[in-house]
Each structure stands twice: as structure tokens, then as C-alpha cells.
Amino acid sequence: MVSILVPVYNSEKYLSFCLSSLASQDYGLLEILVLDDGSSDHSLSISEEFSRRDGRIRVLREKHGGIGRARNILLREARGEYVLVVDSDDALSSPDFVSCLMAAMDEYGADVVASRTLSFRSRLRTGRKVERKIYSGKDFAFLMTRPLGVFCYSHSRLIKKTLFDGESFPENMIFEDVVTMPWVIKKAEKVVLDSSTVYCYRINKEGLSHSPFSRKSLDEMEAYWMNEERGIRENDRRILKASAVFFLTKYYYYYLKVLLRRMGIKKYSAQFREKACKSWRNLFL
Numbered sequence: 001m002v003s004i005l006v007p008v009y010n011s012e013k014y015l016s017f018c019l020s021s022l023a024s025q026d027y028g029l030l031e032i033l034v035l036d037d038g039s040s041d042h043s044l045s046i047s048e049e050f051s052r053r054d055g056r057i058r059v060l061r062e063k064h065g066g067i068g069r070a071r072n073i074l075l076r077e078a079r080g081e082y083v084l085v086v087d088s089d090d091a092l093s094s095p096d097f098v099s100c101l102m103a104a105m106d107e108y109g110a111d112v113v114a115s116r117t118l119s120f121r122s123r124l125r126t127g128r129k130v131e132r133k134i135y136s137g138k139d140f141a142f143l144m145t146r147p148l149g150v151f152c153y154s155h156s157r158l159i160k161k162t163l164f165d166g167e168s169f170p171e172n173m174i175f176e177d178v179v180t181m182p183w184v185i186k187k188a189e190k191v192v193l194d195s196s197t198v199y200c201y202r203i204n205k206e207g208l209s210h211s212p213f214s215r216k217s218l219d220e221m222e223a224y225w226m227n228e229e230r231g232i233r234e235n236d237r238r239i240l241k242a243s244a245v246f247f248l249t250k251y252y253y254y255y256l257k258v259l260l261r262r263m264g265i266k267k268y269s270a271q272f273r274e275k276a277c278k279s280w281r282n283l284f285l
Contacts, residue, residue, distance in 0.1 A: 003080030007070035038064030137188030156199035
């Protein structure tokens with residue numbers, strides 16, 4: 001069975017679009033878990049209406065605790081051997097999305113199958129591009145942490161649920177998947193990157209993801225710093241150095257050029273200056 005996990009918080013504008021793409025999936029052994037994280041809009045009623053129409057959709061409700069906590073609860077509730085995380089404003093491009101990923105999973109004996117991701121704002125543009133690449137979990141995890149790599153998203157990847165054993169998403173930060181996903185993927189024996197399937201990622205200009213002068217910038221740096229620290233603990237020099245490069249890139253862009261000048265949050269100056277110095281040292285470990 002495949003469990004699709006959808007954390008929801010005040011997503012009424014795009015939620016029907018998302019759930020419609022999930023309900024259209026033709027894979028037989030499928031459950032769709034929707035967790036409403038204390039929404040104050042109509043997200044819960046939209047989810048419940050979809051659940052009444054489609055018995056595969058199960059709706060959970062929690063007090064607002066953030067995206068990390070919501071994902072942890074969904075993982076605990078999932079009954080499938082494989083899990084796929086979908087953001088509540090995104091969509092799967094075709095009804096055979098899950099079927100294609102499972103076919104690749106079975107054909108290659110993989111633990112993870114990643115789809116291609118296309119970003120959009122309002123109008124979807126998708127197309128088939130038949131190409132598959134095979135990686136070890138360690139190599140793919142490294143690609144996830146380096147600048148201009150495949151990024152540390154939790155979405156767009158069908159993952160064997162047991163890879164999450166011993167892992168959890170941090171519950172008090174925005175970039176919770178950056179901290180968690182490389183270490184989940186690293187456990188995989190084999191990862192398939194399947195470009196024939198497309199995950200549609202919405203660029204939400206109204207949300208945090210496009211507000212560069214916010215606390216989000218600091219959270220992003222903190223996430224890569226946490227990966228550096230874990231890289232030291234686990235003696236993973238590749239992830240350590242890739243995360244150090246990413247941290248320093250974000251540090252000098254966001255912090256020196258943007259944050260201090262435009263936001264005046266000087267109280268973070270010493271804290272992140274010290275971490276930047278350690279990151280430089282980490283590059284030469």
C-alpha cells in the first residue's frame with residue numbers, strides 16, 4: 001500500500017486542486033491521509049467533503065503545531081509500506097503518477113523513487129520526459145545537500161516507510177525537511193530518479209517561500225548548520241562540506257547583504273558570525 005501524506009494549514013485557495021489530483025490516482029492500493037493543522041479557513045470542510053466522496057481519503061484534525069509536527073503525526077498514522085508527501089497547494093501531474101513510481105520501485109528494487117519537479121504559479125505546463133537515473137542513497141543524499149543539487153524537499157519522492165525509523169521532523173522550524181530528508185534518503189540502498197513523472201510545485205508568492213527578508217532566511221541557515229553538526233557526528237564529510245558551502249552561501253547573501261541592513265536584527269550577529277567561522281573550518285576537515 002502507498003500512503004499519500006498531506007499536511008494542511010489554511011490552504012482553502014488551492015486545496016481542492018491538490019486533492020482532486022490525488023483522488024484521480026489510478027493506483028489500486030492507496031490511502032490519502034489529510035491532517036488539518038488547526039486551520040481557521042474552510043480547509044477542514046473541503047477535506048471532509050473529499051473524504052465523503054472518496055473512501056480512500058482519511059481526514060485527521062489537530063491543534064496548530066506546525067508543519068514538522070503535522071508530518072510526524074502523518075508518518076505515525078500511515079499504514080502503507082511506502083509514503084509520498086504532497087504539499088496542500090501542489091498537485092500530481094497525471095492519474096498514473098503513483099503507478100509509474102511504484103512500477104519503477106518494483107523494476108529496480110529501489111527504496112526511493114523521485115519524480116521530476118516543475119514549479120508553477122498559476123498555469124500548469126507539464127510534459128513527458130522519459131529518463132531514469134540510478135543512485136545509491138549516499139550519493140543522492142549528497143546531491144540533496146549541495147548548492148544547485150536536487151534539494152532537500154520531502155515532497156515528490158516515494159519512500160519506503162522504514163527509512164524514517166529513528167528519524168523525525170523538527171517541530172519548531174520552517175525548513176524541517178532540510179534537516180531530515182538527506183539522512184532518511186542516505187539509508188536507501190538504491191534511489192531511482194524518474195523524469196517521466198512530474199510533481200507540480202506551486203510558487204506561492206503570498207507565502208513564506210518568497211519572502212526573503214524574513215525569519216525564514218535565518219531558519220534556512222540554521223537547517224544547514226544542523227546538517228553540518230550531524231555530518232560531524234556521523235563522520236559524513238561529503239554532507240558536512242556540502243552543507244557548509246550552502247550555509248556560507250546563504251550567510252553572506254541573506255545575512256550580510258539583506259538581514260542586517262534591511263531588518264536590523266543585530267541580536268543574531270554574533271551567533272551567525274560564529275557559525276560562519278566554524279563552517280569555514282568544517283570545509284577543511
